[in-house]
Amino acid sequence: MDYVAHDASAFAPPAEVDEMELYHPKTFVGKYIWSQDAKVIAIQYAITAIGIGLVALVLSWFMRLQLGFPNSFQFINPSNYLQFVTQHGMIMVIYLLTALFLGGFGNYLIPLMVGARDMVFPYVNMVSYWVYLSAVLLLIASFFVAGGPTGAGWTLYPPQAILQGTPGATWGIILMLVSLALFIIGFTMGGLNYVVTVLQARTRGMTMMRLPLTVWGIFTATILALLAFPALFVSAIMMLLDLTLGTSFFMPALVSMGQQSEHTGGNPLLFQHLFWFFGHPEVYIVALPAFGIVSDLLSVHARKNIFGYRMMVWAIVAIGGLSFLVWAHHMYVSGMNPYFGFFFATTTLIIAIPTALKVYNWVLTLWHGNIRLTVPMLFAIGFIFAFIHGGLTGLFLGNVTVSVPLSDTMFVVAHFHMVMAVAPIMVVFGAIYHWYPKITGRMLNDTLGKFHFWVTFLGTYAVYLPMHYLGFLGVPRRYYAVGGTDFIPASAQSLNAGITIAALIAGAVQAVFLYNLVWSYFKGKPAGGNPWNATTLEWQTPDTPPKHGNFGPTLPSVYRWAYDYSVPGAEQDFIPQNVPAREVARSGTKT
């Protein structure tokens, strides 16, 4: 093999990527609080997201306690039950998953994986985090205002979201809407950074098609988010105006609690369209980074190149594009024209094609691989299980005729938790176990990790698999109590109690994970620079954890794609991206 660029620099054009001028702070506050280093910002994002996510976890326990053991707990009444449901959903989807995947993993991995010193606009990146933090603080504040947080459901459908009688209809909803608007402003600042960094700050030799799939996933998800969040932004502002100034964007003329409201002529369906124009891409804003990351985890820990790299890229892009054409499948019961239903069912089912393609490719990557059942690999395989389950029930719900009777039942809850909660969170855990050694320089404890995986995996299955059956029985979602309902047998209550116990256990085991994070930071086995023998650039940094600027005096040059594992003829079973062909032939690989 004879590569040109490595030693024949005369033929190579000068790199377009200039050296960045980095701001080097001297003080502790400058380094770790008002930091402009993407890696520090990533950790700030991650800690904030996981912190608020734990609040949402506890809220889900409260819900489950009521459902499993009705009326046994005095602090749960119908009002705050609805508040728990709403805040759990909102926090998990937006403030945890979106922020963690894009703000957390995006910030940490994009510059390192593309071979850049930092994001292109470090200052804007820093502001992005602080705006996000303000959004989270406003959300937390809503728990302490009169009336508590909003209980309108995470979809915040008007008119009920802002009518008196809905919990938190005075202050809670205002804080929620302002917090969402802030979140979006903060995200847009971060998102511009991620997109421009991927497009413009890649190092020499790093073509788009040499990027690891993690970067492709985060990059495409960021574009989706940039284009989808404006819909949530305008709907939040419009609802805020309906509430505070008495406009009638969404609020129709109606009688509420015996009073004729002042609103006239608003259109609540308009909100649903706007909300889901954001809401469905949001599913893929969470899923695409997970798809990308899991591809890399599978490849590294199976010591095999990813099966069908190009198709994986195309599938990510195709899913991203299609995700804007399916939003009204969330609105089958809103009284839409049947032809619309047909259209949206068709587009929804078409998404199954690129998605199934990805699943086949993951499984085929494992086929004949040298599989190492490390903790990240266990979580990656757990993801495939959860995702296939959630995906298949998605095919049920994509069809109008099947979806209508299942609407607003526990079947829907089981479906979207499988596909959008369990599956991505498996990837989040896998990714943390995988990259923790790079972030801290120490390995996470393996035994605790395996225990964490098995209890989480089996626990979440024990929660959501039986929940599908409750949905078939017709048990509705979002109900504080179903009361005496003839079509629901008494045994459904026993199932509910079982689910609650599983949920308590699956939630409690996360304490083991948190303990592992803290314990390993101080006492974990030293990791070295590249403990998994991975090829991508973040594992080739001169320092672990990488210093500000990432790559020492010179940026790396890239000579191969990200998946040279078990290459025939090479001494070692991996060839890092920055190792030229000449060096592979002479002395095996650099480590």
Next chain:
Amino acid sequence: MGIFHELTVKPWATDQGKVDDLHAGGTSPPAARKLALRVFLAVVAVLFTLLVTAYSGRMAYEDWRPAPQVSLLWANTLVLILSSVALQWALYSVRRGRIDAMRIGLLAGGTFTVVFLFGQFLAWRQLATMVYFELTNPAIAFFYLITGLHGAHLLGGLVAWGRTVARVWGDFDVAKTRQSVELCTVYWHFLLLVWLVLFGLLFTGNNLDVLLKLCGIR
């Protein structure tokens, strides 16, 4: 290399490797700031497209009552066009090294923008004093919302404009300033275009038929 071609290459193939090794990093010619502005403009375009869609969707209902006409908007439109022209003049001048003309263009652009915003504020006041004023009428509420968001984007632009203006006195880096002037000009042209679409489609009478034809419904 076009995006479609790029997506079809086989990065694992040895021959492709030789080509890829020579890749100098980065993807497309525009500098990072320029690209960031383009991405941001795409976000803003989505925002206003959604508003136009929401407005026209609402228009199609039978109980739609158009908002009263505010003729001041015609004058405001003219002023906004002037601000764009002034900034274009600034850009034209800086490209030819005429720094004084650039300063005049920049200052005029900003001044016209402030006048436009003040004019919009007056239009708000005018509408609020009309007999037909009723905030619960969606047409009127949409008018305030859409003009407000458009004005907010111009205000944001004025911050960038202010930073540019502050830099153009005494000794300064002409190349850097030229890029800033260019970015401001692109942003202003874009917001002018947005305004012309908003004004033409939504605030010059009942254009429901046009909108429905645009959507292919009629």
